[in-house]
Amino acid sequence: MGDSRKKKRKRRGLGLLSFDTNLIVAVLFLTVFGLIMIYSASYYKASMSESFHYDSAYFLKNQLKWSLVGLASMLVVANIDYHNWRFFALLGFAGSIVLVLLLKTDLGVTAYGATRWLEIPGLGRFQVAEPIKVAIIIFSAALISGKVVQIQKPGYIEPIKAIVQVLLPVLVVFVMIWKLSNNMSTAVIVLGITCVMIFMVYPRYWPIFLLLLVGGVGIAIYLYVLQQAPEASEGFRSDRILAWLDPYAYESDKAYQALQALYAIGSGGLFGKGLGNSIQKLKIPEPYNDMIFSIICEELGVFGAGLVILMFIYLLYRIYSITQQAEDLFGRLLSMGVFGHLALQVILNLAVVTSLIPTTGVTLPFFSAGGTATVFLFLEFGMVLNVEKYSRGKREHQAERAERMERIVAPWG
Numbered sequence: 001m002g003d004s005r006k007k008k009r010k011r012r013g014l015g016l017l018s019f020d021t022n023l024i025v026a027v028l029f030l031t032v033f034g035l036i037m038i039y040s041a042s043y044y045k046a047s048m049s050e051s052f053h054y055d056s057a058y059f060l061k062n063q064l065k066w067s068l069v070g071l072a073s074m075l076v077v078a079n080i081d082y083h084n085w086r087f088f089a090l091l092g093f094a095g096s097i098v099l100v101l102l103l104k105t106d107l108g109v110t111a112y113g114a115t116r117w118l119e120i121p122g123l124g125r126f127q128v129a130e131p132i133k134v135a136i137i138i139f140s141a142a143l144i145s146g147k148v149v150q151i152q153k154p155g156y157i158e159p160i161k162a163i164v165q166v167l168l169p170v171l172v173v174f175v176m177i178w179k180l181s182n183n184m185s186t187a188v189i190v191l192g193i194t195c196v197m198i199f200m201v202y203p204r205y206w207p208i209f210l211l212l213l214v215g216g217v218g219i220a221i222y223l224y225v226l227q228q229a230p231e232a233s234e235g236f237r238s239d240r241i242l243a244w245l246d247p248y249a250y251e252s253d254k255a256y257q258a259l260q261a262l263y264a265i266g267s268g269g270l271f272g273k274g275l276g277n278s279i280q281k282l283k284i285p286e287p288y289n290d291m292i293f294s295i296i297c298e299e300l301g302v303f304g305a306g307l308v309i310l311m312f313i314y315l316l317y318r319i320y321s322i323t324q325q326a327e328d329l330f331g332r333l334l335s336m337g338v339f340g341h342l343a344l345q346v347i348l349n350l351a352v353v354t355s356l357i358p359t360t361g362v363t364l365p366f367f368s369a370g371g372t373a374t375v376f377l378f379l380e381f382g383m384v385l386n387v388e389k390y391s392r393g394k395r396e397h398q399a400e401r402a403e404r405m406e407r408i409v410a411p412w413g
Contacts, residue, residue: 019078020322020388026315027074027381031067033308034366038063040276041295042288042369059288059369066371070378077382082331082390085383089142092135093169099128100176114183114361129186130376132177133193136170137337137380140194143169144201145330163198170194185360189344196340197333200323244358258355260284261294265354272301288369290361293353308367312346322388331387338380 039060047056055061102108102118109117109125117125147162170191178187243254251259264280267273278298281287287295297305316339323335342365349364351357363370365377 018389019385020318023315023318023322023381023385023388026311026318027378030308030311030315030366031071033311035060035063035067036275037292037296037299037367038288038369040299041278041281041292043276044282045287062371063369063374066374067378069371070375073375074378074382074385077379078385078389080382080386082334082383082386085138085334086142086330089139093139093173096132096135096139096173097176099132100173100180103128103181108181115181116183116186116361126372127370128181129177129183129190130372132173132186133190133341134376134379136173136190136193137197137334137341140166140170140197141330141333141337144197144333145328163202166198167194183361185348185362189341189348189362192344193337193340196344197336200333200336201329240358240360244355247355257284257291258352258359261291261353262355264291264294264298268297268299268301268305270301271303272297272299275299290349290363290368291353292367292369293350293364296367309350312342316343319384322384322391325391326387327391331391335384335387338384341380342377 039057042059043056046052046058047054052058099118103115107118107120108115109119111117116127116129118128119125143166147166174187174191177190178184239250239254243250244258247255247259249255260280260283264278264284267280273279276299278287278295280298281295284291284294293305293308296308300307319335319339319342323332323339326332326335345362345365348357348360348362349368352359352362363373365373
């Protein structure tokens with residue numbers, strides 16, 4: 001029995017072995033799979049472009065670099081007690097507002113109708129949405145856990161009033177991202193993360209489902225009105241919706257990318273054309289970004305696409321399991337925030353690629369090229385790993401203590 005305790009203590013101090021290995025294996029699998037697909041989707045365009053130095057491995061090298069930085073950051077964060085993040089909640093929220101405001105300065109970079117990047121002289125370009133998502137997860141976890149009361153059901157949030165108090169500051173960030181950066185997809189994800197966390201601790205589900213129903217009816221009415229009077233629409237977002245409603249009327253411009261993605265998905269069949277053999281990646285403007293799932297479908301078929309989806313489901317399952325086993329509410333909420341972020345991002349990206357919703361700029365985690373998104377995603381997994389490590393360590397400590405007490409009491413029994 002003593003040897004068993006020593007092994008447990010030794011395991012808790014052995015680097016990667018001290019964390020949830022199932023979660024780490026899933027993350028590493030998706031990372032390697034993503035690198036392979038980024039190279040497959042980008043090598044032709046990179047080799048033909050002066051901007052990428054005619055280097056077929058340009059995107060692979062860049063993504064590999066940021067993946068390694070992300071993995072190192074994940075291990076560092078995984079060894080920081082997650083309770084410490086509570087002290088940075090308000091600072092992170094204020095920093096989010098500052099980052100959005102900076103987009104309206106000369107540092108902001110606009111592309112495809114949205115201002116999503118900051119160009120820092122000497123440091124390069126980064127996407128402000130990614131640190132904002134992490135900051136909102138920490139801020140919402142701290143705020144919600146502070147609103148929980150031990151009245152009717154321990155660990156549940158007070159109705160309506162507390163929910164409004166939690167949502168109001170996040171709605172401020174939501175509106176700022178939507179209006180100042182013209183980036184509605186990121187705004188929806190930021191708000192969605194907080195809503196998922198509230199859903200976890202709210203004891204009654206019917207008001208949430210009622211809100212979803214009202215929102216769904218409102219969207220349906222808006223789509224009907226827009227379809228009946230398309231000439232009254234203004235802005236690129238309305239144009240994207242019109243292109244989604246009738247793609248063949250806009251097949252040469254606004255619906256071009258969405259249609260090419262559907263052609264790629266449809267031509268993949270059961271096992272695909274083979275790795276590197278995609279034809280549609282020559283036609284899709286940036287096949288290594290938002291639409292990379294369509295290249296996976298074309299090259300690896302239903303089998304490859306299904307494997308990717310299953311791995312995401314397994315990863316979400318592992319995060320949810322850690323959420324359920326966390327020792328305190330703040331840890332559960334942190335893990336649930338990461339769960340909500342990953343789930344929303346994957347669902348929205350797959351919905352866009354398959355044309356279930358209008359085209360919007362949502363990347364596929366692990367697969368879409370992008371340094372900022374990669375690093376901050378790994379940081380989130382680092383927090384989840386620490387929640388699991390801390391909670392498991394505490395349970396093992398309590399078990400060891402109970403075992404010692406049992407040995408002390410047993411002779412007197």
